[in-house]
Amino acid sequence: MTQYLETDVLIIGAGGAGMYAAIAAAETGANVLLLDKSIVGRSGATIMAQMTVAAAVGEEEPDDWRFHLKDTIAAGRDLVDEPLARILCQRAPEKIWQMDEWGVGWARSGNHLTQAHAPGHDRKRCVYVDFLNTGPATARTLRNQVRKYDSIRRVSDLIVTDLVPQDGRAAGAVALHLESGQTVTIAAKATVIATGGLTSMYNRNSASANMGGDGYALGLRAGAELIDMEFVQFFPIGHLAPRMTGMDPIMWDPFRYKLGGRLLNGNMEEFTQNYGAPEDGKYVVTRDAATYAIFKEVEAGRGSPHGGAWLSFEHIAEADLRAAFGPVIDRLADNGIDLTKMAIEVAPIAHYHMGGLRTNDSLATTLPHLFATGEAVGGANGANRLSGNAISEVFVFGELAGRSAASLRHGAMPNIREAAAPYLAVIVEAATRTSDGTAPTAAIAALQNIMQQDVGPFRTAEGLRRALADLTELTDLLPDLPTGGAKAFNQQMADWFGLRNMVLVARTVATAALARTESRGAHQREDHPGLDEAWTYNQVISLNGDEIQSSRGEVRRLAQEELV
Ligand SMILES: Cc1cc2nc3c(=O)[nH]c(=O)nc-3n(C[C@H](O)[C@H](O)[C@H](O)COP(=O)(O)OP(=O)(O)OC[C@H]3O[C@@H](n4cnc5c(N)ncnc54)[C@H](O)[C@@H]3O)c2cc1C
Structure with a gap:
């Protein structure tokens, strides 16, 4: 019932x-x-x-939501x-003040909010709450x-x-x-x-x-x-090893920019210059260039032990590290990480x-x-x-x-007792499958490998076709995977429903990636390098039965006068 x-x-x-x-x-x-x-x-x-x-609150230096919009459009x-x-950039400042009123505790310098300059923004625009909070x-x-x-x-x-x-x-x-x-x-x-x-x-x-x-x-x-x-979007220097709990895996970026963390391959040599992106002691290589260089070093067998690159702050004086990292240093120590004595491993992560x-x-x-x-x-x-x-x-x-x-609350309440029946039947049917067999978690791990290997930061038609074939096989497996039956706290059943969604969504990503025969932003095709103006449109995905359909959609634009 x-x-x-x-x-x-x-x-x-x-x-x-x-x-x-x-x-x-x-x-x-x-x-x-x-x-x-x-x-x-x-x-x-x-x-x-x-x-x-x-948000263009302009607390650290004069700003306007239009400048934020311009940067957002350029990045995209x-x-x-x-x-x-436009809605996002125009309304963000009022939300920052709303959250401030509700007591979020934005970091302040004197009587104004502190704002950091993050990559891609033309000025100090990012508010935050103290260290990593x-x-x-x-x-x-x-x-x-x-x-x-x-x-x-x-x-x-x-x-x-x-x-x-x-x-x-x-x-x-x-x-x-x-x-x-x-x-x-x-x-x-x-x-x-x-x-x-x-x-x-x-x-x-x-x-x-x-x-x-x-x-x-x-x-x-x-x-x-x-x-x-x-x-x-892949983040180039996500934390890889050693194991770190309770901390943001993308936390290294601001510290690397601030302090000049050195990116090294498995031979402890700087390598980004070999891919046309020299660090020149400033360590400001862009995200896509860093991702590419790490990817290629690992492919050539010159990765760090866990298949990434080393990030080292060992050349920085301990006092400077403590000043920059603040209380984060102690949290790292709780994880057994001493940056004065060891490099950590990083890798591109979704x-x-x-x-x-x-x-x-x-x-x-x-x-x-x-x-x-x-x-x-x-x-x-x-x-x-x-x-x-x-x-x-x-x-x-x-x-x-x-x-x-x-705004739709004044309408009639739908009665979905009958309409819900086929959807409830999917849960009831899933609960009957208590057999042994590949656990949904193993199938999820297989899907994650397919996505990482063939639908990751760098793609080819061959890899994407292979991914689609592998995903179809996983889809076919779904009805046979055990779910552990209808009982309380059945995580296996939860995993099965998660997997059911993942295989469908993974197919939409691979389908759209295969169709887009160019490289643009976060979508990089090794077999189609460079942006192709003819691809300046969105891909719209819909489902027809089991078939994923993709079509071209015009990018929605603002009138030129609305952009200035
Ligand atoms: C480690 C990390 C650091 C980040 N740092 C930044 C940053 O510094 N600045 C920035 O702008 N962005 C950052 N991002 C991105 C940003 O945090 C996210 O884009 C944003 O928080 C997403 O919020 P959301 O409410 O849309 O989704 P979420 O916060 O992910 O919430 C989605 C919720 O939906 C629930 N849910 C999912 N499926 C179902 C279902 N079938 N039934 C019921 N519930 C379901 C989930 O359990 C979850 O609680 C970061 C992201 C990560 C992972």
């Missing part, structure tokens, strides 16, 4: 964007169901982000959805606000397995309650997908386990369109996804009554995202999606 719930606004995913959307929807008077497959407000990428938030290499990017402080602040509204029901451990479309619109969802093993049906006047990105589909990533692209698959299966799926659900300016997807927010939205960053824009997106798009969804 399934539990049946009704709500004005259903929000799937309770990271930063989901929580912001819940607050905005509740403020209008809507009832909200905010759910998460893990713990509400304590999972996903938001709480892991430890650094910067980009001509594929940015400009109206969405931006994500946790953001999540805590939003949790505190969410708690103030009785109209926001919060449910943890609830995995949405499918949306329920009815009469050509989104009408709710079905879910599996991990804690009890029970199914739940949720009828909703409007639904918001706030499930974050897809980077845990790669075996080297900065993600938590629950960032496997669920929202993209949910939307796609229900009839919504995706955009720009080929653009997965970090963010520029693609996602295709939306209009209200964040409505192409399926009526379905909205998207946060990293689940595609287009605003085009082919490459600027540092700090993702958390701004969480705030700005969170509020916008919450308000847009809540």
Whole structure:
């Protein structure tokens, strides 16, 4: 027997964007169901982000949202959805002040907010919360606000397995309650997908386990369109070894820029100059050049022991290290890392996804009554995202999606008892498969290897075709993989549903990457180097039965006078 719930606004995913959307929807008077497959407000990428938030607040030096927009469009290499990017850049400052009022605790110098100069921005634009604490402080602040509204029901451990479309619109969802093993049906006047990105589909990533692209698959299966799926951002010097817990795997970047960390190959030699990117003692090689050089050194057998490069700060005086790293030095010591005596290993890791659900300016997807927010939205960053824009997106798009969804609260409540039946049947059927066989976790590991090897930072037609064939095999395996049955806390069942989404989403990434025969931003084709103007359009992905279809979409532009 399934539990049946009704709500004005259903929000799937309770990271930063989901929580912001819940607050905005509740403020209008809507009832909200905010759910998460893990713990509400304590999972996903938001709480892991430890650094910067980009907004033209102009506290450190004069700034204007138009300058921020110009930088965002330039970074996105001509594929940015400009109206969405404008919303992002124009509204980011007011959200920074809203979060300030709610007590997030932005770092201050004297009487103004401190702003850092991150790569790709033309000036000091990124606010943050002391040392490596931006994500946790953001999540805590939003949790505190969410708690103030009785109209926001919060449910943890609830995995949405499918949306329920009815009469050509989104009408709710079905879910599996991990804690009890029970199914739940949720009828909703409007639904918001706030499930974050897809980077845990790669075996080297900065993600938590629950960032496997669920929202993209949910939307796609229900009839919504995706955009720009080929653009997965890799971060060149993600932490690789030794093991480090409780710290951001991408934390090395600002310290490398600030202090001049040396990037060395397995022979302890500098190597980026061999790929046309000399460091010249300044250590400012761009992300794509560093990724390429590390990739090639590893390929040539000159990588570090775990298959990356060394990053060394050993030449820096201990006092300078302590001054720059602050309390981070002690956290590193807790992990057995002493930068005065040892280099650490780094490697390119999947970090963010520029693609996602295709939306209009209200964040409505192409399926009526379905909205998207946060990293689940595609287009605003085009082919490459600027540092700090993702958390701004969480705030700005969170509020916008919450308000847009809540505007539908005066409509009739859909009755989805019948429409939900086939989707519930998928859960019930999955629960019958208790046989032995390849565990879903092993299949997820196989998928991560396929993605890393053939759909990673550098791609070829041969590799992408191989990936698509391998992914088809994995898809065919799905019905035979054991799920462990219907019982409480069945992680195997959760993994099976995660894998079901991952294989579909992985196919969309590989399909779009194969079609795009050029190199642009985060999509680099070794067999098609260089940008091709003829490819200046978005790829739109839809599902027809089991078939993934891709078509060309015009990039949405602002009028020239709106850009200045
Ligand atoms: C280590 C790290 C550091 C980063 N640093 C920065 C930074 O300094 N600056 C910056 O701008 N950006 C940074 N980013 C990117 C940024 O943090 C993310 O883009 C942003 O937080 C995404 O927020 P979100 O709310 O969209 O998704 P998330 O915060 O990822 O939340 C998504 C939620 O959805 C839930 N969910 C997923 N699927 C389902 C389902 N089927 N059913 C129910 N719930 C589901 C998940 O459990 C999760 O809680 C960083 C990312 C990482 C991983």
